[in-house]
Amino acid sequence: MRTKDYRSNKVDIITLGCSKNIVDSEVLLTQLKANHIEASHQSEKGEANIIVVNTCGFIENAKQESIDTILQYIDEKEAGNIDKLYVTGCLSHRYKEDLQSEMPEVDAFFGTMELPGLLQKLNADYKKDLLGERITTTPFHYAYLKISEGCNRPCSFCAIPQMRGKHVSKSIEQLVLEAENLAKNGCKELMLIAQDSTYYGLDIYNERKLADLMSSLSDVNGIDWIRLHYAYPSQFPMDALDVIKNKSSICNYMDMPLQHISDNVLKSMRRGISKRRTVELVEHIKTHNPELAFRTTMLVGHPGETEKDFMELCDFIEEYKFDRLGVFTYSHEDGTHAHTLEDSIPQEEKEARASHIMEIQEQISFDLNQKKIGNTYKVLVDRIEGDYFVGRTEADSPEVDNEVLITSSNEYLRIGDFVNVKIDSAKEFDLYGTSVG
Secondary structure, three states, rough: OOOOOHHHEEEEEEEEOOHHHHHHHHHHHHHHHHHHHHHHHEEOOOOOEEEEEEEOOHHHHHHHHHHHHHHHHHHHOOOOOOOOEEEHHHHHHOOHHHHHOOOOOOOOOOOOOOOHHHHHOOOOOOOOOHOOOOOOOOOOEEEEEEEEEEOOOOOOOOHHHHHHHHOOOOOOHHHHHHHHHHOOOOOOEEEOOOOOHHHHOHHHHOOOOOOHHHHHOOOOOOEEEEOOOOOOOOOOOOHHHHHHHHHHOOOEEOOOOOOOOHHHHHHHHOOOHHHHHHHHHHHHHHHHHHOOOEEEEEEEEOOOHHHHHHHHHHHHHHHHOOOEEEEOOOOOOOOHHHHOOOOOOOOHHHHHHHHHHHHHHHHHHHHHOOOOOOOOEEEEEEEEOOOOHHHHHHOOEEEEEEEEEEOOOOOOOOEEEEHHHHHHHOOOEEEEEEEEO
């Protein structure tokens, strides 16, 4: 029989979805440990008797994964393997009433902004003095730094504002403090994340402060790489480009989801930008900093996307040859503006379009990688896998981009160290090389 005294209980946090959710789980983990509650993140030991599932509710596949995970732990609870099951995150925020009705076995549901309430259920106090401190669940040498919460953009396909609220920036001082604490714990690389990093600072400084933030973070001792994610193309602050180019610790890297290029689709998506302005922005970025690795994301199958629109997107990708590119298929999300439109494109066609784009990108990536053979790059070692040390160049973010495989038989490399690697061969998304000191 398990004890019901929370002070002797063990909590395990299960995280689904994006990097923003990872940060939220890390904050929860930090709060629990500060309250002297034994807690872990996705532990494989199976010792926890309290489970917290941090859900994603962005698109249909993510929602289904969240529901399946909750059902899995409901089964564990009914089998007597766990005592309590709590659910938090985006899915819980968006569909709390429905979930409470359909899953009464869950002890409580919490929204994305209800951390104090969740802590109270776990007999923990919300400690405001922990601001800036965070236990990370990623490898020790890199971490995600969430610079803001929520989003003010009206994109037709996106339900994030429903789940995360309006845009709220963290102050530069708070983010620098958090970066300093991460550096003290051995972190060498920061990924700046937000729902919309372009908007950073407007709400608290009355002007866009992304460049000032990156400049301040670049002065933090111990942080060697800082990379920018999720920049919105409309009204992008151009002064940020100078910081990226001129600050040695800011990676020549930008993740800017463009979503589409057809004026017809961009208007339907309510992106606030035209094809002409998008092309001008891409060309300006590439001209301003030819060394910059440009990552983008595209969305296919949006209501009203014609075959002509899709081919226009394919031509755009082939012409501008983005260093990194991902693609999603449209998901018909209730509560969004696009949900009022007819979801007329069959899922099979959406997936076929996404596959075609990735075939184009695979060839682009292969050609770009072939040009790197014989060159030497600074590589951050992430892990050992089989006969290789696996790392990344400045042009690559964890989980989503290319990797460098270094033969492990030559010498021992330490995880979290930077090494110079000469590229010997290359595939579509992998580089193979040898450490040269």
